[in-house]
Amino acid sequence: MFRSREVFTQSTSEVKDMPKRVVIIGGGFGGLEAAKQLSGKDVAVTLIDKKNHHTFQPLLYQVATAVLSPGEIASPIRRILYKAKNVEVVLGEAKGYDLENRTVKLHDSSEIPFDYLIVAAGARHSYFGNDDWEDSAPGLKTVEDALEIRRRVLLAFELAEREAILTGKHKPLNFVVVGGGATGVELAGAIAGIARQALAKDFKAINTKESRVMLYEGSDRILNSFAPDLSERAKRDLEDLGVEVFLNSFVTDLKDGNVKASDEWIECDVAIWATGVAASFLGKELGAETDKAGRVLVNDDLSVPGKENIFVIGDMAHLKQKNGDLVPGVAPAALQMAQATCKNILRDLKNEPRENFEYRDKGSMATIGRNRAIVEAGSLKLTGFIAWLAWLFIHVISLIGFRNKLSVMSDWFWAYVTRERSALLITGDAEQLQDALRFLEAKPIAEPLPKKARRKALK
Ligand SMILES: Cc1cc2nc3c(=O)[nH]c(=O)nc-3n(C[C@H](O)[C@H](O)[C@H](O)COP(=O)(O)OP(=O)(O)OC[C@H]3O[C@@H](n4cnc5c(N)ncnc54)[C@H](O)[C@@H]3O)c2cc1C
Incomplete structure (x- = not known):
């Protein structure tokens, strides 16, 4: 149970001269930025997150593909906010609200009041x-997801090598990525990089370069939030890296080891899901109107209709821009929403009128692989090496903490120069690992073939 304290047993608005209590659910891009904005202000802030760390999601795919280690892209929230004297951090999962009494309910039934x-x-x-389908094709959202994907990818190579050693043969590996948005493209490009370069010398019985990496996209182009010529360039870049790109191909079924796309079943060793958005259930729990993805239809100032003291920001918010497009679910939007919301809360406290939120689109970028990326900012379009350098720069400066920036830069430098990956560990023991990848039909360890017979069989 959460430790009960006076401040948590009564709404602060009922206590004279006490600062208003702002409760933030989530220590991601939006929530963390809100806590930073309110740091040092005349409010008492409680940030609740079910994880103890903030995750820099744009680089998760690099953990999933063994370039970076989790600690380089995730930082303890408590540490990030240690200087913010008026901000306390609570590790806990929000399960719902008591809106009448203005409290957030946590997983252990404790409640945290808010103004x-x-x-x-x-x-x-x-x-x-x-x-x-999640079991067969995990998605990428958390550090745990990234480690699970890394485990499956590396294990697929290990089991294939083992089978080749024991039996003298193994079919080339098939990797399927579902979804041609930025995450799908980055994952597919990086897996092709692992198979074609990073692991090629480490495996002796299998030829990792023969692995197939297939990317399935339901629409007629990948990265469809970019201009069509940039999408086309990204597709060519991916194909140069050895990725097979299938457009207008909806995945309609998934069974362990098989993916059904455009009425055809494709055998695969590892499948990864990189499409679709489902906002946290906490939006619906507010009793507000939500869209199909569960995002809350917020007012122009990001408050919830009929509940002026409650704001929904970041990936959970559904708000149209002046041009009719939705504010996109990207990190800069979450940061800007947090800034606008905090300003409005502080305006309320000074009895000043609130201002509406306006999204400033600073452009988008996606990387496809070594030396290849696309950037679009207004009329500026970059591709190839220059775009890739811009991508590297923006991501390094956006990372939290000097140590992480330094460590990521050094890992990238090493990977660039040597084409090696520095985070190739699979944890767990062999039996557990095979269970995790139960759809891979690895042969049980038996007497290895004599060396001569093995060489003959592999010819
Ligand atoms: C793989 C991937 C790659 C991406 N790449 C890019 C990119 O290159 N550029 C870009 O701009 N955007 C990118 N995005 C999108 C960007 O990360 C999101 O738009 C952004 O994180 C949204 O911020 P947020 O604060 O709304 O949510 P998040 O950053 O997702 O934070 C949500 C937080 O809430 C916590 N939480 C969830 N449920 C509960 C609960 N019940 N109780 C307590 N805490 C809870 C979570 O632990 C998490 O810390 C990417 C996203 C992913 C998944």
């Missing part, structure tokens, strides 16, 4: 009603 509430619990990928 203002900022809900920034983000979104996960959606399996379009087929949640059971």
Whole structure:
């Protein structure tokens, strides 16, 4: 149970001269920025997150593909906010609210009262009603997801090598990535890089370069939030790296080891899900109107209709821009929403009128692989090496903490120069590992073939 304290047993608005209590759910891009904005202000802030760390999601795919280690892209929230004297951090999972009494309910039934509430619990990928597919094709959202994907990818090579050693043969590996947005493209490009370069010399019985990496996209182009010529360039870059790109191909079924796309079943050793958005259930719990993805239809100042003291920001918010497009689910939007919300809360406290939120689009970028990226900012379009350098620069400066910046830069430098990956560990023992990848039909350890017979069989 959460330790009960006076401040948590009564709404601060009822206590004279006590600063208003702002509760923030989520320590991701939006929630963390809100806590930083309110640091040192005349409010008492409680940030609740179910994880003890903030994750820099744009680089998760590099953990999933063994370039970086988790600690380089995730930082303890408590540490990030240690200087913010008026901000306390609570490790806990928000389960719902008592809106009448203005409290947030946690997983252990404890309640945290608020005067203002900022809900920034983000979104996960959606399996379009087929949640059971997650086991066969994990998505990428958390550090745990990234480690699971890394485990499956590395294990696929290990089991293939073992089978080749024991039996003298193994079919080339098949990797399937579902979804041609930035995450899908980055994952597919990076897996091709592992197979073609990073692991090629480490495996002796299998030829990792023969692995197939297939990317399935339901629409007629990948990275479809970019201009069509940039999408086309990204597709060519991916194909140069050895990725097979299938457009207008919806994945309609998934069974362990098989993916059904465009009415055809494709055998695969590892499948990864990189499409669909499902906002946190905490939006619906507010009783507000939500869209199909569960995002809350917020007012122009990001507050919830009929609940002026509750704001929903980041990936959970559904708000149209002046041009009719939705504010996109990207990190800069979450940061800007947090800034605008905190300004409005502080305006309220000074009895000043609130201002509406306006999203400033600073452009988008996606990387495809070594020396290849695309950047679009207004009329500026960059591709190839220059775009890739811009991508590296923006991501390094956006990382939290000097140590992380330094460590990521040094890992990138090493990977660039040597083409090696520095985080190739698979943890767990061999039996557990095989269970985790139960759809891979690795042969049980038996007597290895004599060396001569093995060489003959592998010819
Ligand atoms: C793989 C990947 C790559 C991406 N790449 C890019 C990119 O290159 N550029 C870009 O701009 N954007 C990118 N994005 C999108 C960007 O990360 C999101 O738009 C951004 O994180 C949204 O911020 P948020 O604060 O709304 O949610 P998040 O950053 O997701 O934070 C949500 C927080 O809420 C916590 N939480 C969730 N539920 C609860 C609960 N019930 N109780 C307590 N805490 C809870 C979570 O632990 C998390 O810390 C990427 C996203 C992913 C998944």
